[in-house]
Amino acid sequence: MAVEITSKIVGYRIKQQGQPAPAPELPDEDPLTVRIPSRPEGTLEAVSEKISYVGAEGRKKVYLLVSFMPVEGVIGGQRVVIERPVEFFFPSGQLSSEHQWITATMRSLSLAARGGYVTQAVADLRKVAWDKGLVRCGMNRWNKPMFHDSEVAAIAWSIQQILYRRGFLDQDGHQVPVETLVARYAHRMQHGHAWQPEEPPAAEDSAGASSSGEASGGPATVGTCPECRGDLIMMDGCPTCYAGCGWSKCG
Structure with missing residues (x-):
């Protein structure tokens, strides 16, 4: 049987009688960018978090839900699995803002997560500003208060922290390399629990840092x-x- 060669010949090898043909190598497919058509049916693992922040209208406490699922890909010809966020949910009635805009934002984030670009989408939300002054939400790695340009930016930072504690982002909101995500998911399958970041400094250590900061010109x-x-x-x-x-x- 004649076989038409349509690509450039870069080498050849004589096949030995009875030698099995080598298995075809799988093409690489980055599990970070694999598109997920829709939220799968059934139950997904999720993180529910209570977020507290202080803005122009006083202190507020809201709840946020982020769902995760394992996603397969191919790296170096080997099948691998990582965990990705696929759904963001913000229950209604928590803010004075119109709920339609909150729902639209969460739906857009969910689409970005399933499309493989949620890291950039959340980073863009952190740039949103308003005219009501700064919003204080959370503490940085040096145990100092974080100030954000709007409620949206504060909630986006809180989302980044959820993804950081889950091992998907680093502490600064940057994407963790896919090889690291593969290792963290394998660790979870082996030990039965997700990867955990290092513990923050102890309270007495932060108090000492605060005292030293005051001595060096702090508030x-x-x-x-x-x-x-x-x-x-x-x-x-x-x-x-x-x-x-x-x-x-x-x-």
């Missing part, structure tokens, strides 16, 4: 927070908790 403390026992500093003429719990003497 002067004016008392102790009655809620979390953190330091109070003067902000806009009002004693305010510097530890980020949101307490303020002025309400």
Whole structure:
């Protein structure tokens, strides 16, 4: 039987009688960018988190749900599996903003997650600003309060932290290499639990860092927070908790 050769010949090898043909090598398929057509039926593992932040309208607490699923791919001719976020859900009635815009944002994030570009989508949300002043939400790696340009940016940062603690992003919101994701999923299958980041500094260590920061020119403390026992500093003429719990003497 004649076989037409349609590509350039780059080498040849004489087949020995009775020698089995080599198995075809699988083409690479990055599991980070594999498109997931829709949310699969059935149950998915999810992380539900309570987020607290302080803005122009006072302290708010909201809940956020992120679902994950294993995704297959091919790297170096070998089949691999990683875990990816595929769905974001923000229950209604938590903010004074119109729920239609919140729902639209979560649906867009879910589409981005299933399309393989959720890291960029969340990073873009962190750039959203509003005209109501800064929003304080969370603590950085040095146990100092984080300030964001809007509620949207604060929630986007909180999403990044969920994905960081799940092992999908690094602490700065950057994508973890796919080889690392493969190793972390294999660790989970072997040990029965997901990868966990390193523990934050102990409370006494952070207190010592705060004291040293004050000595080197940091904000002067004016008392102790009655809620979390953190330091109070003067902000806009009002004693305010510097530890980020949101307490303020002025309400």
